[in-house]
Amino acid sequence: MEDDAPVIYGLEFQARALTPQTAETDAIRFLVGTQSLKYDNQIHIIDFDDENNIINKNVLLHQVGEIWHISASPADRGVLATCYNRTSDSKVLTCAAVWRMPKELESGSHESPDDSSSTAQTLELLCHLDNTAHGNMACVVWEPMGDGKKIISLADNHILLWDLQESSSQAVLASSASLEGKGQLKFTSGRWSPHHNCTQVATANDTTLRGWDTRSMSQIYCIENAHGQLVRDLDFNPNKQYYLASCGDDCKVKFWDTRNVTEPVKTLEEHSHWVWNVRYNHSHDQLVLTGSSDSRVILSNMVSISSEPFGHLVDDDDISDQEDHRSEEKSKEPLQDNVIATYEEHEDSVYAVDWSSADPWLFASLSYDGRLVINRVPRALKYHILL
Secondary structure (H helix, E strand, C coil): CCCCCCEEEECCCEEEEEEECCCCCCCEEEEEEEECCCCCEEEEEEEEECCCCEEEEEEEEECCCCEEEEEECCCCCCEEEEEEEEEECCEEEEEEEEEECCHHHCCCCCCCCCCCCCCCEECEEEEEECCCCCCCEEEEEECCCCCCCEEEEEECCEEEEEEECHHHCCEEEEEEEECCCCCCCCEEEEEECCCHHHCEEEEEECCEEEEEECCCCEEEEEECCCCCCCEEEEEECCCCCCEEEEEECCCCEEEEECCECCCCCEEECCCCCCEEEEEECCCCCCEEEEEECCCCEEEEECHHHCCCECECCCCHHHCCHHHHHHHHHHCCCCCCCEEEEEECCCCCCEEEEEECCCCCCEEEEEECCCEEEEEECCHHHHHHHHC
C-alpha cells in the first residue's frame, strides 16, 4: 500500500530525541527517547510496516534519566548512545553512555502485537563516556562510515574523540580540544562529515559554526555569526563534500560551502519560530527536511545546490519517443528551489526530524508532546526525481 497519508504514533511521555537505526538498512526503524521527570524513561523502538501502513513498537527502559539526545551505531544494529540528565547533589548533570539492546530486538523483523504490555526490557550499559572533567554532554556522534568504534562527544566547551574498545565495554579518550575565548562557550550540536575519509567534524556553539580535523583536533574553518541567534543543528550534504546546512533560533536554514564561508550559498526563511533540526536526504540531496517550534515540518527541494542541479542526466537510448520532449525540457535549465510540502500534523514544538536509513522516501518527525509522525515524500515528486 503506497499512500501519502501520515501515520501517527503517540508516546505517553514527552520526547525530543529521535534517530533512525542507522545500521538497519532493510527494516524501517526509528528509536525515540522520552523525557519524564516522574517515571523511568524509555526508548521506543518504532518499526514501520509500510505494506500495511502500521507501526509496531517495543519499549526498553532507560532508567538513568531524561533523554536529551540519542544516536545509533552505524555498524551494529544493537548499539546506541544517549545523552541524559541525572541529578547528583541537587545539581543536574548531562551524561552520556553507550548501550546495547536485547539481542532479540536488534533486527526489525519481529512481529509485535500492539498490546505488547509484557514487561519492558532494560538496556544493557556498555560504557559511560566519562565527562566528570568536561561538563555537560550536548550530543554524541558516531564516525559515519566506521566500524562503530569511534565517537565524538561535545561537553560544554570540549570536543572529545573516544575510542570504543573491543565489545564497546570501555571508552578511551583518544584526543580532545576546547573552545577558547570569553564568556560561557558551549557546544549545542555537531555532525561528523561522511567525506574526507571521515576526518572532519562540524560543530555549533552560540552563533558560530566550526570545522575540526579529527586527526589533529585543530580547527579548519570558522563561520562567525552564521546565524543571528543560537545555532541548533547542522548536517552535511551526503554527496557534495563541502556543503553544510545549519539552522537556528533566527528561524532560518542556511547552506554553506565550507571553502568560502563569508556568505551562505542559500538561505531558507520558511519557518516562523526556532528551527531545531535540519536533515539532508541520504540518497537525493536536493531533499531537505526541517522541524521547528512553529509545530511544522517543511520538506524543501534545494535542487540548485544539489548534486543534480539539472535533473538526472539520461541516456538518449533509454528514452522512448513520447518521453523525448520531456527530457529535452529538463536538459539544460536548472530546476527551481521550492518548498515541496509543509506538514502540520504536530501541535507542539517539533524537536527532531530524520530520514529512514532503509527507505529514502520516508521520514519521521517528533514533537515534544510525544507525537511521532511518519510521512512520505509526495509520490508525484518521487517519480519526478526518479524518472
